[in-house]
Amino acid sequence: MKAYAVIVFLIYSWTLLVSFYRFPSWILYLTVNQILTVYAYNFSLNFLESVFILGGVFLLDWTVFLILKEKNEFAARSIIVSTVVLASVMGRLFLFQDYNEAPAFVESEPQWWGIIALLTLPGAALLAKVQRVRTALENFAERAVVFLYIYLPVSFIALLAVGVRNLF
Amino acid sequence: MKNITRRDFLKITGATLAGATISRGLRALSLSGVPARPNIIFIVMDAFSARHASLYGYQQPTTPNIESFAQNSTVYHRHYSAGNFTPSGTASMLTGMLPWKHGAVAGGGLVRERFVSNNIFSLLGSDYYRFAFAQNTWADRLIGQYPQDVERFLSPFAYSRMDGSPLLLNFPRDRALASTSINDFLFSLDGTQKIPGSSVFGYLSKSERARASTSEEYITKSYPKGFPVAMNGIVYRNEEIYDGVYKEIKALNEQSDPFIAYFHLFSPHGEFKPRNDYRKLFSENKSLPQKQNHPLNVFDKDLAPYKGGDFLRNQRNLYDSLIAQVDDEFGKLVKHLQEDGILDNSYLILTSDHGELFERGFWGHGDVFMYEGVLRIPLVIRAPGQTKRQDIFSPTSNIDILPTLLAIAGKPIPPETTGKALPGFTNEPADSSRPIIAVHGRDNSIFAPLKKAAVSMRKGEYKIIVYLGYTSEPIYELYDLENDPEELNNISNKDVKTLSALKDELLQYLQESNKMFS
Numbered sequence: 001m002k003a004y005a006v007i008v009f010l011i012y013s014w015t016l017l018v019s020f021y022r023f024p025s026w027i028l029y030l031t032v033n034q035i036l037t038v039y040a041y042n043f044s045l046n047f048l049e050s051v052f053i054l055g056g057v058f059l060l061d062w063t064v065f066l067i068l069k070e071k072n073e074f075a076a077r078s079i080i081v082s083t084v085v086l087a088s089v090m091g092r093l094f095l096f097q098d099y100n101e102a103p104a105f106v107e108s109e110p111q112w113w114g115i116i117a118l119l120t121l122p123g124a125a126l127l128a129k130v131q132r133v134r135t136a137l138e139n140f141a142e143r144a145v146v147f148l149y150i151y152l153p154v155s156f157i158a159l160l161a162v163g164v165r166n167l168f
Numbered sequence: 169m170k171n172i173t174r175r176d177f178l179k180i181t182g183a184t185l186a187g188a189t190i191s192r193g194l195r196a197l198s199l200s201g202v203p204a205r206p207n208i209i210f211i212v213m214d215a216f217s218a219r220h221a222s223l224y225g226y227q228q229p230t231t232p233n234i235e236s237f238a239q240n241s242t243v244y245h246r247h248y249s250a251g252n253f254t255p256s257g258t259a260s261m262l263t264g265m266l267p268w269k270h271g272a273v274a275g276g277g278l279v280r281e282r283f284v285s286n287n288i289f290s291l292l293g294s295d296y297y298r299f300a301f302a303q304n305t306w307a308d309r310l311i312g313q314y315p316q317d318v319e320r321f322l323s324p325f326a327y328s329r330m331d332g333s334p335l336l337l338n339f340p341r342d343r344a345l346a347s348t349s350i351n352d353f354l355f356s357l358d359g360t361q362k363i364p365g366s367s368v369f370g371y372l373s374k375s376e377r378a379r380a381s382t383s384e385e386y387i388t389k390s391y392p393k394g395f396p397v398a399m400n401g402i403v404y405r406n407e408e409i410y411d412g413v414y415k416e417i418k419a420l421n422e423q424s425d426p427f428i429a430y431f432h433l434f435s436p437h438g439e440f441k442p443r444n445d446y447r448k449l450f451s452e453n454k455s456l457p458q459k460q461n462h463p464l465n466v467f468d469k470d471l472a473p474y475k476g477g478d479f480l481r482n483q484r485n486l487y488d489s490l491i492a493q494v495d496d497e498f499g500k501l502v503k504h505l506q507e508d509g510i511l512d513n514s515y516l517i518l519t520s521d522h523g524e525l526f527e528r529g530f531w532g533h534g535d536v537f538m539y540e541g542v543l544r545i546p547l548v549i550r551a552p553g554q555t556k557r558q559d560i561f562s563p564t565s566n567i568d569i570l571p572t573l574l575a576i577a578g579k580p581i582p583p584e585t586t587g588k589a590l591p592g593f594t595n596e597p598a599d600s601s602r603p604i605i606a607v608h609g610r611d612n613s614i615f616a617p618l619k620k621a622a623v624s625m626r627k628g629e630y631k632i633i634v635y636l637g638y639t640s641e642p643i644y645e646l647y648d649l650e651n652d653p654e655e656l657n658n659i660s661n662k663d664v665k666t667l668s669a670l671k672d673e674l675l676q677y678l679q680e681s682n683k684m685f686s
Contacts, residue, residue, distance in 0.1 A: 010367075011367055011368065014365075014367040015354075015365050015366060015367070018353075018361070018363055018364070018365040019353065019365055021361065022353060022360075022361060022365070025274065025275075025360075027613070028274055028612070028613045028614065029271070029272075029273070029274035029276075029277045029278065029613070029614050030278070030348070031281070034278070034345055034348075037342075037345045037349075038345060038348050038349045038353065039349075040349075041345070041346055041349030041350060041354070042349055042353065042354060042365060042366075045349075045350070045354055045366055045369060046366070048369075049366065049367070049368040049369055052368060052369075053368060086367060086368070089367050089368060089371045090367050092371065093363050093364060093367065093370065093371055093374070094363065096374075097362035097363055098362065099362075099401075102377075102378035102381050102382050103378075103382045105374075105375070105378045106375075106378050106379050106382050109375065162339075162342075165339075165341065165342040165345075166338075166339050166340070166341045166342050166346075167341075
C-alpha cells in the first residue's frame with residue numbers, strides 16, 4: 001500500500017504537471033466535456049501504468065530480492081526502486097525532448113539503465129536495512145497515501161467513463 | 169400515405185433539380201456506361217503544393233506521372249485549400265465549410281460538435297461502403313469524430329514499419345478524443361508537445377519509435393538518412409504505403425457495394441526523406457526569386473543562421489525530390505487500377521490538404537502565412553471512363569469537394585455547406601469572380617469571435633491578406649496574381665481602391681462568421 005501510494009503519486013503527478021502546459025491550448029479548441037474525456041483517458045492509462053510498475057516491484061521482490069527475507073524492508077526497498085526508476089524515466093524524457101535527439105536517446109539507453117540497475121538494486125537492499133532511512137521513507141509514503149484516496153476513485157470514474165463511451 | 173408538406177415538396181424539388189443538373193454535367197464528360205453510383209477513390213497527398221508540381225508549370229519535372237494521368241482527367245488550375253495546415257485544410261474538404269465555421273483551426277483541432285455530421289462519409293450514407301486511412305494523426309482524428317460512419321477505418325500505423333497504436337484501435341467508438349489523449353498528449357506522437365504526458369508507457373513508446381527510426385534496418389543504401397517518419401514517430405516507406413493503397417482498393421472493388429475510399433497519405437510532408445535515387449534528381453532551382461523575410465515570421469530567429477536561403481533551397485530540393493518519388497508511386501498505382509479496370513467504374517481524385525512554403529525566411533506550413541505556396545493545391549479528377557482532358561481555370565476551393573461528391577452520388581447538399589459543386593460537374597457557368605477564402609485561426613479560441621487570425625481572399629486576379637490581432641493595427645497585403653504570381657509586390661498602398669473594396673467584402677464575411685457567437 002505504501003509503495004503503491006508513492007508510485008501513484010509520481011505517475012499521476014507527472015501527467016497532471018505536463019497537462020498544465022497543454023491546458024491553455026486545449027481550452028482554445030476543446031469543450032469542457034471533451035477536456036474531461038481527455039482526462040478520463042489520461043487517468044485510465046495512469047492507473048494501468050501504476051499497476052504495471054507495482055507488478056514490476058513485486059516481480060523484483062520475488063526474483064532479485066528473494067534472498068532478502070526481511071519482509072519489513074519490502075516497503076522501503078520498493079519505494080527506493082520505484083522512485084529511482086520513475087525519476088530516471090522522467091529525467092530522460094525531460095533531457096531528450098527533441099525528436100532529432102533520437103540517436104543519442106537510443107545510444108545512451110543501455111549505459112543509463114545498466115548504471116541505474118547496478119546502483120539501485122544493491123543500494124535499495126542496503127538502504128532498506130537502515131532503520132532511519134526506512135522510517136523516513138515510510139513516513140513519506142504514509143503522507144502519499146492521501147493521493148491514493150483521491151486518484152484511485154477518480155481513476156475508477158475515468159475507467160467507467162471510457163468504458164461507457166466505447167461500449168454504448 | 170403520409171401527406172406531403174410544403175417543406176417536403178421543396179426538398180424533393182431541390183433534390184430533383186440538383187440531380188438533373190449533375191446528370192447533365194456528367195453527360196458533358198461523355199460518361200456513358202457509368203454505373204449509377206460509381207466508386208470514389210480519394211488520394212490526399214499531405215502538404216503537396218501546386219506551386220511545386222510541373223503539372224502546373226513548375227520548372228523542375230516533379231510530376232510526369234500526374235501529368236500523364238491528367239491527360240484523361242479534369243485539371244483544376246486555381247484550386248485552393250481553405251486552411252494552411254492539416255486540421256483546417258482537411259476539415260474544410262470533408263465538411264464543405266470554411267475553417268471559421270467548422271472550427272478545426274488548432275493543431276489537433278476538431279470540428280464543432282453541431283457540424284460533425286456534415287461530412288462526406290456521413291452524408292454519402294450507407295449506400296456506400298466507406299473506407300478511411302489517414303497516416304496523419306490529425307486527419308485520422310477528424311474522421312474519428314464519426315467512426316460509426318466509416319465501415320473500415322485503418323490505424324495511422326497501417327502499412328508502416330511500426331506495429332503500433334494498438335491502444336487507439338481499442339477505442340473505435342471514441343477515436344477522436346482517445347487520439348487527442350493517447351496520440352497527442354500521453355505519447356506526444358503528433359509533435360505538438362515534446363514531453364509525453366504518460367511517464368511509463370510514454371517512455372516505452374518513445375523508446376520504441378526512437379529505436380525504429382535509428383535502427384540499422386531502416387538506414388539502408390536506398391535510404392541513407394533513414395525512412396520517412398510521419399507525425400513524430402511512424403516510420404514508413406512510400407513503396408509499401410502505395411502497395412497497401414492498391415491492395416485496399418482492389419479488395420474494396422471485389423465487393424458488390426459502391427465504395428468511397430479516403431487515403432490521406434503523409435508524403436510529401438516533411439521531414440523530407442526521399443529515396444536515394446531521387447535525392448540528386450534536381451539541380452538547384454536558381455530561377456526562383458529571393459523574397460524578403462516577413463515581419464511576422466516568428467521562426468526568423470531560429471532560421472537566422474540560414475539567412476541567404478541555403479537552408480530553404482536545400483529543403484526545397486528535397487521536397488521536390490520527394491514529390492517526384494511520390495509521383496512515381498502514384499503513376500504505378502494508376503497503372504494497376506487501369507489494368508484491373510477499376511478506373512472504369514470509379515472516380516479517382518488527387519488532391520492535398522494544404523501546400524508548403526519555402527520563402528520569406530520560413531519553411532513549412534500552419535503559421536500565419538497565406539501565400540500561394542501554402543494555399544494552392546493540386547486537384548485532378550478522373551471520372552469513370554473519362555477520355556478527354558478538361559482544364560478549369562476559374563478559382564475553386566477545397567470546400568467544393570463535398571458538394572461535388574454529394575452531387576455525384578445524387579445526394580442533397582445540406583444547407584450548412586458553404587462550398588459549391590466544382591465546375592465540370594455542374595452546368596452552372598464557372599464564376600471567375602467568386603471569392604475564395606482561406607483562414608488561419610489557430611491563435612484564436614474557437615468559442616469566441618475571430619479576432620486574432622490571418623485571412624486571405626482571392627477574387628478575380630487579386631488576392632488580399634489580412635493579419636488581424638498580431639499587431640496593434642491590422643496589416644493588409646494586396647497582390648495582383650495575374651501579373652505578380654510570386655506575390656513579390658504588395659500593392660496595398662498603390663491600388664487603394666481595390667484594397668478598400670476587397671477589404672470591405674472580406675471584413676463583411678468575417679463579421680457574418682462571427683455572428684454565430686452573438
